[in-house]
Amino acid sequence: MPITVHAVRSVPKAATASLALVTSEAVSFGVDGFDAAVLEAVGFEGKADQVHLQPAEGGFTGLVGLGPAAEVTEATVRRAGAVLARSCSRHARAAAGLPVDVSVPAAEARRALAEGVILGGYRYTAFKSSAGEDGGDSSRRLDRVDVVGSASAGAKDAVARGAAVAAGVCVARDLANEPGGSLTAPAFAEKTEAVAREAGLESKVWTTEDIEAASLGGLLGVNRGSTHPPRFVELTYEPEGTPTATLAYVGKGITFDAGGLSIKTAQGMMAMKMDMCGAAAIIGAMSVLPAVGAPVRVKAYLPMTDNMLGGDATRPGDVLTIRNGKTIEVLNTDAEGRLILADALSLACEDEPDAIIDLATLTGACMVALGPSIAGLMGNDEPFVDQVRAAADRAGERVWHLPLPADYVKQFESSVADIKNIGGPHGGALTAGLILKEFVDDDIPWVHLDIAGPARAESDDGEITKGGTGFGVRTLVELALGYTRPAPG
């Protein structure tokens, strides 16, 4: 269970750990209750990520550094919240004090702190035989953090918003971290339905027959090597009142990517249970929309299957017909994400939304280009690209705009079908984006986020935890909250 966070007036007696977030200036001027000579002796200067703890009656008190006041942003506070949660993970209940000498508005600081605490305290324990009691990595006794300073409606609302978004990120992380043999497409669809029910979203699960009837040739082609049937899940969020716009969220849901007959290496397969992180981020984000009261209608399109090597698996050279009638020659079965997304994007376009965003762990090439922590952002419409980029900035998720060069389309010309499913040896993130673009109507603003890098982390770092990160949830929630339709004309 995620840590619960509450806004309270003063430090509760039951909190056996009490930590305050402090800037380096605050430390140099002196902090009440902490001996300046002791802080100096242990080298605590209030730098970002620095922690100082000292025993107190029944537990401890402490300080978490933020660095120079002028540099403190929401992201700094979120990060410090995560550091705080890790520092008191052995205490059931902790209190957190906000800094007083920073320019981040109090509501934003409370929201970011709540987010950081919950995200930093996240653990995946589903497969631990003695979760929380073994004293090992998975141990966390902390289940409640009180943000001290005010219990006003505004303070409570700010904390609740941060907690709601963080809970959505945890939904995505849990799905990402579940093994591929456990989270098959049918299991994934069932879990998605359960999330939808709990959050108050409409959901519809398509079975093999529905998928065949709808001619989702990409999804069926990728599924052909599997013993588990595919699923296609639609989720709908309807706001109260008239929606200000309709957005389509499309997510890659490959529950395990062995590469198909173009099989991956042992090394290349190790993290491939996470090839459904695009879909997971969308499910996590959708689960938050009712709680934060997003004003737009959002419909999600989630194709789900694994990419295996059964006796009748799609062979290199096979041709698939996508939902919209276009044909693709499959020359590398490991380039499967674009095949299932082609169907999903075609379906999304049929519903004529105001804009489409897709999230996919699509290419290793994007990780080569941008490294492990930054998503590649591509699109067909500058204003919408800018809106998504701004949403990601507000959310504290890192994205970088990459081009979709029209002349690179040549690289996936096919002699037998409309296109082939791979480009040349270089610029693989861009050719993958261009192949997706083939299935999007030119007059619908569309953005593609290649999250192959940031969907997964090698180690804990601030609010990021090792394993599935839930990258994209925060951006998608921000986008739904702040989306503005372009002025007509």
Ligand code: BES
């Ligand atoms: N799921 C992978 C991309 C990936 C790689 C995600 C590493 C996360 C980490 C995708 O399906 C894939 O295999 N892409 C191929 C495409 C190639 C065959 C054109 C790749 O990137 O090598």
Ligand code: MN
């Ligand atoms: Mn693949």
Ligand code: ZN
């Ligand atoms: Zn894949």
